[in-house]
Amino acid sequence: MSFTNKVVIVTGSSSGIGASTAILFAREGAKVTITGRNVEKLNKVEKEIDKLTGNKPLAIVADISKEDDAIGIVNKTVSHFGKLDVLVNNAGVVSYRGIFDSDYLTEFDRIMSTNLRAAATMTYAAMPHLVTTRAT
Numbered sequence: 301m302s303f304t305n306k307v308v309i310v311t312g313s314s315s316g317i318g319a320s321t322a323i324l325f326a327r328e329g330a331k332v333t334i335t336g337r338n339v340e341k342l343n344k345v346e347k348e349i350d351k352l353t354g355n356k357p358l359a360i361v362a363d364i365s366k367e368d369d370a371i372g373i374v375n376k377t378v379s380h381f382g383k384l385d386v387l388v389n390n391a392g393v394v395s396y397r398g399i400f401d402s403d404y405l406t407e408f409d410r411i412m413s414t415n416l417r418a419a420a421t422m423t424y425a426a427m428p429h430l431v432t433t434r435a436t
């Protein structure tokens with residue numbers, strides 16, 4: 301399948317699986333939006349994609365656990381590239397805290413707001429754009 305001129309958001313693409321996924325999409329011809337909270341790591345991936353593919357990504361510093369930031373990623377992508385074809389909800393955090401830890405519920409909220417609610421928020425914001433591009 302060709303991704304030439306497809307517009308793809310990969311959340312959590314400042315490192316790890318997300319960074320590799322964004323690089324692969326760009327190599328396949330996609331225009332990619334990369335996101336994360338860490339500016340230095342995000343800049344590094346941005347430069348790598350540009351160097352490897354000549355396909356300059358849109359880099360957005362954002363905390364997806366904040367609703368406005370998450371919706372902003374979708375809006376800025378559509379405003380920059382004109383459409384959205386693919387959303388990869390990759391960003392996530394791992395925690396090894398358990399029920400015996402005093403901050404258990406605080407940690408529970410952090411994990412849920414990042415790994416679950418943010419993915420729902422991103423998908424909800426992206427959905428009208430995905431429906432539009434699927435029909436064209």
Ligand SMILES: NC(=O)c1ccc[n+]([C@@H]2O[C@H](COP(=O)([O-])OP(=O)(O)OC[C@H]3O[C@@H](n4cnc5c(N)ncnc54)[C@H](OP(=O)(O)O)[C@@H]3O)[C@@H](O)[C@H]2O)c1
Pocket residue numbers: 311312313314315316317318335336337338339341362363364365390391392393394414
């Ligand atoms: N590696 C594994 O074996 C494995 C196994 C099962 C599931 N997973 C899941 O696969 C995904 C990627 O894993 P990985 O190993 O590549 O992890 P990673 O290297 O730690 O990458 C996680 C990414 O998520 C971003 N992120 C985390 N919290 C964020 C937030 N609040 N707002 C915006 N970005 C946020 C990080 O960016 P910043 O730090 O720049 O914010 C980073 O780019 C995660 O969801 C992980 O839980 C991984």
